[in-house]
Amino acid sequence: MAGLIPQGFIDDLLGRTDVVEVVGSRIKxxxxxxxxxxxxxxxxxxxxxxxxxxxxxxxxxxxxxxGGNAIGFLMDFERLDFPQAVEExxxxxxxxxxxxxxxxxxxxxxxxxxxxxxxxxxxAAAYYRQQLRHHAQRRRAVDxxxxxxxxxxxxxxxxxxxxxxxxxNLMSHLATDNTEEKVLIEAGLVVENPDSGKRYDRFRDRIxxxxxxxxxxxxxxxxxxxxxxxxxxxxSPETPVFQKGRELYGLYEARRQNRQLNDILVVEGYMDVIAxxxxxxxxxxxxxxxxxxxxxxxxLFRVVNTVIFCxxxxxxxxxxxxxxxxSCLPVLEDGRHVRFMFLxxxxxxxxxxxxxxxxxxxxxxxxxxxxxxEYMYRHxxxxxxxxxxEGKAHLATLALPLIExxxxxxxxxxxxxxxxxxxxxxxxxxxxPAPPPAxxxxxxxxxxxxxxxxxxxxxxxxYDEAPDWDSRAAISRSSPAPRAKxxxxxxxxxxxxxSAARILLHNPHLAGLAQQASSLANExxxxxxxxxxxxxxxxxxxxxxxxxxxxxxxGTALGVELNRLAEKEWLLNIPTANLEQQFFDTINRxxxxxxxxxxxxxxxxxxxxxxxxEEKQQLRELIAxxxxxxxxx
Numbered sequence: 231m232a233g234l235i236p237q238g239f240i241d242d243l244l245g246r247t248d249v250v251e252v253v254g255s256r257i258k259x260x261x262x263x264x265x266x267x268x269x270x271x272x273x274x275x276x277x278x279x280x281x282x283x284x285x286x287x288x289x290x291x292x293x294x295x296x297g298g299n300a301i302g303f304l305m306d307f308e309r310l311d312f313p314q315a316v317e318e319x320x321x322x323x324x325x326x327x328x329x330x331x332x333x334x335x336x337x338x339x340x341x342x343x344x345x346x347x348x349x350x351x352x353x354a355a356a357y358y359r360q361q362l363r364h365h366a367q368r369r370r371a372v373d374x375x376x377x378x379x380x381x382x383x384x385x386x387x388x389x390x391x392x393x394x395x396x397x398x399n400l401m402s403h404l405a406t407d408n409t410e411e412k413v414l415i416e417a418g419l420v421v422e423n424p425d426s427g428k429r430y431d432r433f434r435d436r437i438x439x440x441x442x443x444x445x446x447x448x449x450x451x452x453x454x455x456x457x458x459x460x461x462x463x464x465x466s467p468e469t470p471v472f473q474k475g476r477e478l479y480g481l482y483e484a485r486r487q488n489r490q491l492n493d494i495l496v497v498e499g500y501m502d503v504i505a506x507x508x509x510x511x512x513x514x515x516x517x518x519x520x521x522x523x524x525x526x527x528x529x530l531f532r533v534v535n536t537v538i539f540c541x542x543x544x545x546x547x548x549x550x551x552x553x554x555x556x557s558c559l560p561v562l563e564d565g566r567h568v569r570f571m572f573l574x575x576x577x578x579x580x581x582x583x584x585x586x587x588x589x590x591x592x593x594x595x596x597x598x599x600x601x602x603x604e605y606m607y608r609h610x611x612x613x614x615x616x617x618x619x620e621g622k623a624h625l626a627t628l629a630l631p632l633i634e635x636x637x638x639x640x641x642x643x644x645x646x647x648x649x650x651x652x653x654x655x656x657x658x659x660x661x662x663p664a665p666p667p668a669x670x671x672x673x674x675x676x677x678x679x680x681x682x683x684x685x686x687x688x689x690x691x692x693y694d695e696a697p698d699w700d701s702r703a704a705i706s707r708s709s710p711a712p713r714a715k716x717x718x719x720x721x722x723x724x725x726x727x728x729s730a731a732r733i734l735l736h737n738p739h740l741a742g743l744a745q746q747a748s749s750l751a752n753e754x755x756x757x758x759x760x761x762x763x764x765x766x767x768x769x770x771x772x773x774x775x776x777x778x779x780x781x782x783x784x785g786t787a788l789g790v791e792l793n794r795l796a797e798k799e800w801l802l803n804i805p806t807a808n809l810e811q812q813f814f815d816t817i818n819r820x821x822x823x824x825x826x827x828x829x830x831x832x833x834x835x836x837x838x839x840x841x842x843x844e845e846k847q848q849l850r851e852l853i854a855x856x857x858x859x860x861x862x863x
Contacts, residue, residue, distance in 0.1 A: 234329060234330040235313060235316055235327060235328070235329065235330075236328055236329075236330055239327065239328055240301075240316060241774065241778040243316065243319055243320060243323060243325070244287070244299060244300060244301070244319075244778055245775070245778070246323055247287075247300045247319050247322075247323065248284065248287070248300075249282060249283075249284070249287045249288065249289060249299060249300045249303065250266055250282050250284045252300045252303060252304065252319070252322075253266075253268075253282050253289055253300075253303055254266070254282075256271070256307055256308075257269070257271050257280075257307075259282060260278070262281075264283075264284070264285065265281050265282060265283050265284070266281070266282040266284070267279075267280060267281050267282075268280045268282075270291040270293055270294060270296065271307055272291060272294055272296045272306060272307075273291070273293060273294040273296075275293050279291055279292040279293035279294075280292075280293070280296075286776060286796070287299060287300070288776075288780070288796060289303055297793055297796070298780070298793065299780055300319060301315045301316060301319065302315075304318055304319065309485055309489070309491075309533070311444060311445075313327075314445070345470055345471050346413060347413070347416060347417045347469060347470060347471050348447050348448070348449075348471065350404065350413055350414065350417050350419070351417055351419075351447075351448040351449060351450070351451075351471075352447070352448050353404055354400060354404065354417070354419055354448070354451070355389060355391065355438075355440045355448045355451075357391075357400060357403055357404065358391025358392060358393055358400075358433075358438040358440075358451075359389060359390070359391040360391075361391060361392040361393070361394050361399075362385075362390060362391050362392035362437075362438075365392060365394045367394055367395065368392055368394075370456050371392040371437050371456060374437065374456060375390065375437065378501065378505060378580065379505065379508060379584060380504060380505070380508055381508060384504060384507055384508045387483060387487075387507070388439065388440075388480075388483060388503075388504055388507070389440045390437060390438065390439060390440075390504075391437070391438035391440070392436075392437060392438060393431065393433035393434055393435065393436045393437075393438050393453060394434075394435065395434055395435040395457075396431070396434060397430040397431060397434065398429070398430055398431055399431060399434075400414075400419060400420070400431045400433070401414060401419075401420050401429065401430070401431055404419075405420075411429055415429070416469060416470070417466075417469060418432060418450060418451075418466040418467045418468075418469050418472065419431070419432055419433070419451075419466075420432060432464070432466070433451060433453040433464065434459075435455065435456050435457050435459065436453030436454055436455050436456060436464065437453065437454045437456065438451055438452070438453050439451065439452040439453070439454070439479065439500040439504075441465075441466070441472070441477060441479055441518065442482040442483070443471075443477065443482065444481065444482060444485075445482075446482050446486075447471075449466075449469075449471045449472040449477065450465065450466030450469065450471075450472040450477070450518075451465070451466050452464065452465050452466070452479065452500050452518065453465075454500065454501070463499065463500070463519070465518050465519050474517075474518045474519060474520045475520055475523045475525055475526070476523075476525045476526070476529065477518055478496075478515040478516065478517060478518075478526060478529065478530070479500055479503060479515060479516045479517075479518055480500075480503040480504075480507075480514060480515040480516060481494075481515045481529070481530075481533070483503075483507070483512075484512060484513050484514065484515060485533065487507070487512040488512055488513060491513055491533055491534050492513075492534060492536065493513060493534050493535075493536035493537065493538055493567075494513050494514070494515055494530055494533065494534050494536075494537055494538070495511065495513055495514040495515070495538045495539075495540055495595065496514075496515055496516070496517070496522065496526075496530075496537060496538065496539045496540065496554075497514050497515070497516050497540045497579050498516060498517075498540075498541075498542075498550075498578075499516050500516060501580055502514065502516060502540075502578060502579040502580055503515060503516050505579065505580035505583065505584070506579055506580070506583055506591075509583045509584070509587070509588045509591070510588040511583065511588060511591060511592065514540075514579070515530075521550065521553050521554070521557070522539070522553070522554040522557050522558075523557055524557050524560055524561055526557070527557055527558055527561045528561055531561060531563075531566055535565055535566050535567060536566075536567040536568075536569070537558075537566075537567070537568050537569075538568075538569045538570075538571055538595055538599050539551060539554050539568070539569070539570050539571065540571045540573065540579055541554075541570065541571070541572055541573070542572070542573055542575075542577075542578065543572040543573050543574060543575050544575065547572060547573075548572070548609075551570050551572070551605070552609055554570075555568070555570070555602060555605065555606060555609075556632075558602060559632055559635040559636055560635050560636075560637065561637070562602070562636045562637065562638050562641055563637055563638045563641075564638035564639065564640045564641050565638070566638070567601070567602075568601075568602040569599035569600060569601055569602065570599060570600050570602065570605045571594065571595055571598060571599040571600075572598075579591075582594075603644075603645060603648060606629070606632065607629070607648065607649075607652060610625055610628050610629055611625065611652075613628065614627075614628055616652050616653055622652070622653040622654065622655065623653075623655075625649070625652065625653055626649060626653050626655055629645075629649050630646075630649070633645040633646055633649065725757060726812075726815070726816045726819070727757040727758055727760075727761055727816055727820070728757055728760075728795065729812060729816070730761055730812065730813045730816035730817065731757070731760050731761045731764060731791075731795060732795040733812060733813045734761065734764050734765065734768070734813060735764065735776055735779060735792060735795050735796060736776055736796075737813075738768050738772075738774055738775065738776065738779065739772075740813050741764065741765045741768030741769050741772070742768070742769060742772055743814075744765055744769075744813075744814070744817050758820055760791055761816075761820075764779070767779070776796065779792065780792055780793060780796060825852050828848075828852050829849065829852050829853060832845055832848065832849045832852070833849075
């Protein structure tokens, strides 16, 4: 169904959902005091460290740190996309999910939700499947698949089909008039000659591989030729529902075959994916005739934390591996892993697993796949061997720009340390460019087909396009304040500002008492921006609860910080006395700092040029306010 899911509906749905019931219907819970506990479903453990709070409607694992609300649990446990998790909760609650028309100020973007191409592509897949079973020339296709060692069960799992020889078999079957033929053209199933105007089937005399999106909908096809036609493999063209730079063949099937995916193997083609599945390796995917892109990597990292690339060991394979590495760097958050496996000369995944079997192939994946860092330095050392001072300097020149693309601060630091060990250079003495802004770390399996649209500041209904808190707090700001260094989430001492944010998160009503906090909108410190974003949202939506706040920013950079604050109350024995006073002391301190900066600005200006009457009056008012902060009064 097209359109946005209203934030109000999501808030209401969470309000009527019991996280204990959602979790308890999927894992065995045991009552422990006022909470419930269980063995964590997200990591192996022998004693329960997984806790569910009915009061806070929140779950948290003290072992692995997993935590969230009912939507987050469904996404992680069931491997659902965000809208699918919302739809599942709505189904359990017996309500329909409403949708709103998108309003996109960045320009129109075609919606893919209810495209008329989906039923056409599904009908085409059914036609190709039927031809593989019943066409007079089906034997050629069946023999080829059997020669490759594929069973009927695997062919059924991947929905393989056969496009028979001939120019208009599919078109004659699916289209009865010119309008329907045009739909087939738009779906990439039929080609129109621009000179003659003649139309004919795109796929002819080929084995057909349906390509499915994360919801299992057919969005395109790949075809492997049976005769001598070129090219050997042919893909559907780009269409409104199919973009090659985003899609991965076999990802839907991999998720369907594995309840818990630990890693994903990226191979080169359809037959590699299917042959590996035939021999029990069911976590392989393939790009669709394009190099691995950042979009591919983002999509994979929403499902797993480890991606293993499998390439031929020849020169072409190593060139492809290096291109893949360059696509990986901008999405390498801390905790994500990329490895590279190079096959023996003359082997591909299909032939290798048939030769050595599943166990040996998996052992090769674990033992011979090189970590990205190791492969990167080995590759660079081929061009710049660090055996001389000149070579070391060259290596540093090549490596530093790559390292600085990595958003994960810990990984980036370790990469610099590794480079320092290889070169002997004190890299901290070199000018270090500012790291790229941290990419939003979304929960696994975010729905790429869901079009979240664009909402006004203060109305973030869809987590995967919500900005980080500095832009959230910059409502009505003419020019953004400079970003301060982001505090480390793991520090043991909580700052007063973060304490105030935590207090507000668990006591949302306090926002309504901070009447003058809007004057802090241009506060530049990131911790203050987090607090201001909470205040602004709660003043505009005073009925929001803690769990609704967490849901509002679920999956964003701000959401990560809010989850950490919510979890901290479980991890520490935090005193509850004088919470309001602590909160307002912090607001007053921030306001005083803001007034001081404004006063200093006017004083500095007066040293250069006389102030206007308005500026003099503003200075007098600021000085008066400086001594009488009123937040919460």
